[in-house]
Amino acid sequence: MSSPADAHLSPGETFDATASGAPNLTSAWARAWADDPEARQIYDPDAGWLSRGVLEARSAERAGRLAALGLEAGDRVLLSAESSGDLVTSYIACLRMGLVVIPTNTAYGARELAHVIGDARPRAAIIDDPERSEIVAEIARGLHRLSPALELPEGPTPILEDALPQSPALICYTSGTTGQPKGAVLSHANCLASAEGLRLAWRWTRADRLLLCLPLFHMHGLGVGLHGTLYNGSSAVLYRGFRPDEILAGISDFEATLFFGVPTMYHRLASHPRADALAGLRLCVSGSAPLPATLHEAIERVSGQRVLERYGMTETLMLASNPHSAERRPGSVGFPLPGVELRLQGDPEEIQARGANVFSGYWDRPEANAAAFTEDGWFRTGDLGAIDVDGYVHIVGRAKELIISGGYNVYPREVEDVLREHPAIEDIAVVGEESAEWGERVVAYAVTTEPIEVEALRASIGDRLAAYKHPRRLYPVTQLPRNALGKVQKHRLSKGEVLPA
Ligand code: MCA
């Protein structure tokens, strides 16, 4: 896929994935810590500012505690907690001593946690919620359960910053194009390459301050927001949950320059009476789901901000972005980022990606890996693309069965498998229904032996599915539309072509 080669670069700049000269993430972050230890870096909503020097010293000390527990480089640590300074510090401690972190959604229940734990076999879990901690204890008795503050006996600091570029830093669970959740293994080099591309493309500097309300258990908040902050030696204000009032007030209270959000957040900001405050930011970025052109225009109308939309995936970190210093085109995700190559293949045309940011495979899944990459080494995104006359990339659909609701991915198969266990459900199809606020909403079409209210259906699901995966509507039908091969024609359901019985 061609694009203006230097769409993202300032005159005279070139991209070098290893520009930081650091072999791993924390060596790159440590340079900024050493430079100006007094500088504020992470704001915790309860405890206030943590300086770069405090993050450095405290994370080294916590690495000592983890080592005293017996953890060693290469061991996996599950991490499931709301944003906090403690969580950030302990995350840094893990990476500094070469542990591999598995960020996990705090909405997950026993079934979802059991899959991740059974598959990745972590030796420890950092969890902020006693109830979830108990669930984890039931799943894996021998696993060390820790709070985000790591209240453990102290120990000598282990060797830090020793990970190789190809050492895994993260295992992030995602379903890829099909099937069960798989652990995408991201190396230190993958994460560094993406951070360097975004530094150049978004002109990210030490002077920046990010309002970070995205959860730190997914790639958007963690790999883009937190990693970028630490890589650039800039600062971030953490929020737990998203409240438009707080964000809009935070812009001036914290002298913020950056906001990253999913389209649902922009939808809520656009209708807020104080939305004009967004004008105070240097850059607003949207990603994780399509930003409708009408919403892009609404934000500009109320605040003057031209939101910069970008496109990425857990497996690849960031792939494409609208340009910082040229037209940000509504409905488009812009140009491939520095160091990223994109091409369109097949009919319909799928976006395929290559670059130092792209992961090398899923944890323990040789077959899925063979399917995820083409023979000549390109990663299949499962997204359908088009490129316009000016080289802007547009995402025009998905080849994979995926619903994106409020920036969270929901795999219909997983929801259908759970719903099929309901005694009154004979046949079921789960699809995404268009929603102005959520992008897509999870809805189910069902053939049932007796009427079921959606709330009763949700109650029957209980914690077998995280609440954001629950169907919000249940449409009774006499039969599901199928093609000649017996496959449910989901596109007809999504378009509302099948009327409820
Ligand atoms: C919460 N709920 C949802 C969602 N979030 N339902 C559907 N979709 C959702 N995304 C439900 C809860 O289950 C609950 O339902 C009710 O909404 C209230 O929960 P609450 O937590 O108060 O919701 P909220 O504050 O309104 O949350 C909306 C949100 C949140 C702030 C938009 O969903 C969010 O932070 N989204 C960001 C996701 C993200 O970081 N994605 C990045 C993935 P009930 O009461 O009925 O049980 S990384 C990625 O995609 C790639 C790498 C990329 O390109 O970035």
Ligand code: AMP
């Ligand atoms: P995840 O598996 O959570 O990393 O989600 C990645 C998927 O989110 C991509 O494959 C796309 O389908 C979707 N996505 C991310 N950013 C955008 C965007 N700006 N526009 C449309 N889809 C997006």
